[in-house]
Structures are given as structure tokens and as C-alpha cells.
């Protein structure tokens with residue numbers, strides 16, 4: 001046998017992503033950094049240039065937000081407490097959405113009939129205005145932890161179901177043929193073919209859901225307005241008392257939580273499937 | 282490399298008897314296809330696009346059920362190489378090559394040994410821990426061949442396996458497939474669009490007509506194995522290729 005050994009030529013996409021990562025550091029950080037600085041400048045412009053002195057409570061200057069919201073320990077610890085409470089709700093809600101969503105999608109993928117039966121309801125769930133469901137949850141389950149988690153699950157489960165289902169169903173036909181030829185059982189096919197194939201899509205779904213679960217936690221807390229104080233209740237309180245600096249600080253902190261979970265799932269997805277998948281998660 | 286001049290002819294390993302195939306939508310893909318492949322035979326089918334060649338292999342493997350006729354083959358260790366390498370992207374090359382043995386529940390040490398041997402045989406040593414995405418088309422095809430080799434198949438089906446690689450790589454892969462054939466003496470059924478590839482590799486070339494596919498011509502290829510690459514410049518090679526080409530034209 002001739003031993004011709006060719007050097008591997010990595011596909012274009014792979015080499016591109018390697019290059020992007022190589023230059024990544026500064027290149028990818030600089031544009032948003034500049035825009036951020038620009039926005040802060042504009043913010044100062046509005047506070048000091050547009051608003052009259054007696055109206056400045058509407059938009060406090062950035063350094064005042066930092067001073068009052070983040071550097072004043074009493075205020076900051078109140079915010080951190082709220083963040084902790086909402087973070088817990090979001091985390092548990094997301095975890096449940098992931099477990100239920102992946103399970104449901106996996107079961108749906110096994111029987112066409114079940115998929116046809118369940119899917120319309122998943123869509124309906126998605127279409128319910130969350131504001132309408134929040135009072136109902138409170139009505140049924142009280143205004144505590146359970147209801148808040150339920151709100152989170154409802155708001156964040158849909159992307160998990162849809163992405164998982166899509167991933168499970170997008171196995172190339174030839175790969176299915178391989179498993180058919182070797183009489184693979186249903187379970188083997190699921191474990192060794194469809195589930196691994198779905199991983200990139202599943203992680204893309206987690207990432208979207210993670211952001212939504214943070215929103216769910218805050219919205220639930222905001223509307224229930226009682227029980228353990230989360231970011232939602234704090235926002236309501238600050239808005240009611242015209243505490244502009246703290247209100248802005250709460251908003252910044254809650255979006256930071258959203259960004260954090262989004263980045264975390266991106267990182268986790270890359271750890272799990274980045275080695276072999278070309279897909280950007 | 283095995284020193285045999287000619288591969289020994291064995292028992293009939295794959296037999297099509299009056300195969301007809303009509304799809305549920307009414308498309309008649311095959312009609313009255315009858316032929317045998319013995320061990321030590323390398324039979325190639327050439328035919329116009331869409332005439333039913335892939336359908337015939339799917340019937341042989343059991344992926345499709347023929348509507349008339351009978352197939353006789355042992356499907357337990359049937360080797361079937363698709364046009365696409367169909368490697369699982371989340372598995373490394375060695376894990377991909379182990380797949381079939383794994384599906385047949387061969388124990389771990391045995392299947393690793395099988396995979397290693399097959400990887401060496403197709404010249405992929407050193408790439409065991411690479412993921413498919415970092416391999417060229419030709420290398421993926423080699424991995425796909427290696428995966429099938431772990432079955433030690435007595436019958437080997439190839440559906441245009443080298444259609445997507447460049448000419449030089451294709452010739453190398455032809456040489457390597459030929460070497461495997463000489464070493465293992467399997468019954469080979471190969472499909473290609475390339476007449477030169479068909480004549481170079483085969484003991485017999487079958488020409489299939491337009492849909493519904495029927496076998497319209499049969500050519501015995503007299504050259505001894507191992508066949509050297511410059512056989513392609515031999516006048517006799519050119520004469521046979523010309524005849525096959527003419528027959529194929531008629532089939533269109």
C-alpha cells in the first residue's frame with residue numbers, strides 16, 4: 001500500500017475562527033469600549049447640558065450613580081441582597097426550564113404524535129403575555145419563591161424546547177443510515193447520535209433562556225411586590241421614592257446579571273462543543 | 282503489500298435476483314436486475330445519473346426494501362461506504378473508526394486494537410486524536426474506509442466514495458482500495474461515474490441503463506492485480522474504456 005500522508009487542511013471556517021480568536025483581545029474589546037465611553041459622555045451631556053438643575057433628579061450623572069448606588073455600602077448591600085434573591089430565583093428557574101425543556105423535547109423527538117400534540121401548547125405558552133400570567137401565578141401559588149420560579153420557567157422554557165428539538169431533528173440522513181445499518185437500538189441512537197448532534201443547538205437555547213430567566217425573576221418580583229426583596233421590588237421602591245441614583249444602579253446591576261449568565265453559557269457551550277463544532281454558540 | 286498476482290475467486294457472497302424497485306410515489310428505479318458477486322471479485326456499476334445505482338446498494342444493505350425479486354447476502358458484517366464520509370463530528374478519528382465495533386458491542390480493548398490497525402492500513406496514523414473538521418476530504422474518506430474495515434467485511438459496497446476528492450487523491454485512494462481488496466479478498470461492489478476508475482479497479486464492469494435501471498452490458502477486465510497507476514496509459518486499457526464509454530452513451 002502506498003503511504004501517502006497529506007497534511008490536513010483545516011476548513012476555511014475553522015481557520016477563520018482561530019484567526020479571530022488570535023486577534024480577539026483588543027480588536028473585539030475596543031469598539032464596544034469606545035461606544036460605551038461615548039454613551040457615558042452623552043449621559044453627562046444630557047444631565048448637565050439638557051436638564052435644568054431642578055430636573056436633574058430624572059437622570060443623575062454617572063459618577064453620582066456610582067457614588068450613591070455602588071460606593072455607599074448601605075445602599076450597595078441592599079442592592080446586593082436583591083441581586084442575590086433574584087439571582088437565586090433566576091438560577092433555579094433556569095435549571096428547571098433546562099431540565100424540563102430538554103426532557104420534553106427529547107420525548108417529543110421520539111414520537112411524531114407527541115410532538116404534534118405538545119408543540120402547539122409550547123407555542124401558546126410562549127405567546128402568553130408574561131404580565132398576564134404573573135398575577136395568576138401569585139393567585140395560585142402565593143407570592144413566594146415558588147411562584148417566582150414558576151414565572152421564570154414559563155418565560156424561559158420555550159427556547160430550550162425549540163432548540164433542543166431542532167438539534168435532535170437535524171441529524172443528517174446518512175448518519176441515521178449508519179446507525180440503522182448496524183441495528184442500533186433507539187436508546188443507543190439517542191445517546192450516540194441525536195443527543196451529541198443536538199449539543200450546539202441545545203447550548204444556543206440555554207444561552208437565550210438564561211437571559212430570559214433573569215428577566216423573569218425580576219418581573220415576578222416586581223409584580224408580586226412582597227416576600228423576600230429582589231431587584232424587582234427594589235426598582236419599584238426606588239422609582240416610587242424618586243431615588244434616581246439607586247434606580248439606575250439597580251438597572252445596571254440587573255443587566256449585569258443578565259450579561260453574566262449569557263456569557264457564562266456561551267463559555268460553557270464552547271467548552272463542551274467548541275472542539276468539534278463549527279457553529280458559533 | 283500482498284504478493285498475490287491475482288485475487289482468488291471464492292463463493293458467491295452477494296446475489297441479486299430479478300430485483301425491481303418502485304418507490305411509493307410511483308418512480309420505477311430498477312427493473313429485473315440480476316447478477317452475482319463472488320469473493321475475490323470487484324464489480325463496478327457505471328450508469329447515468331439517477332438510474333438507480335444507489336438504490337441498488339441500499340437494497341443490498343437492507344436500508345430499502347425491494348418491491349420484486351430477492352437479494353442474498355449476509356448483512357451481519359456488511360461493509361457499506363457512502364459517498365459522504367459521514368463521520369460523527371463530535372468524535373475523534375479513532376473514536377469514529379471504533380463506532381461500528383462499538384455498536385456491535387465489541388469490548389473496548391478489542392475495538393481499540395481493531396481501530397488502530399484499520400487506521401494504519403489507510404495511512405491515517407498520527408491523526409487519531411483529530412476531529413473530522415480539521416481533516417481534508419480525502420482524509421475523511423480514508424477514515425470512513427477505516428471505519429468499515431474494522432468490520433472485516435466479506436462484502437464491501439462502495440457508493441461513489443471518491444466522487445468528491447481531487448484527481449490525484451482519487452488515484453491514491455484507488456491504489457489503496459485495490460491493496461485492501463488484494464489483502465482481504467472481499468466481494469466488492471463499487472459505484473462510480475468515472476469509467477477510468479471503473480476499469481482500473483474492477484474485475485468486471487456492469488453498465489446500467491437509464492431509469493428504470495437495468496444491466497445492459499458487462500465487461501470482464503482482464504488485467505492482473507496489482508495494477509500499477511500507469512496501466513491507465515495502456516492501449517488495451519484505453520480500448521476497454523472506450524467500449525464501456527460507448528455502451529454508456531447508448532444507455533443514456
Ligand SMILES: Nc1ncnc2c1ncn2[C@@H]1O[C@H](COP(=O)(O)OP(=O)(O)OP(=O)(O)O)[C@@H](O)[C@H]1O
Pocket residue numbers: 304305306308309310328329330331332333334335336337492
Ligand atoms: N425515496 C424515493 N422516492 C422516490 N423516488 C426516489 C427515492 N429515492 C430515489 N428516487 C429516485 O430513484 C431514482 C434512482 O435514484 P438513485 O439515487 O438510486 O440514483 P443513482 O443512480 O444513484 O444516481 P446518482 O448517480 O446521481 O447518484 C432517481 O430518479 C431518484 O429520483
Ligand SMILES: [Mg+2]
Pocket residue numbers: 334335336440
Ligand atoms: Mg447515487
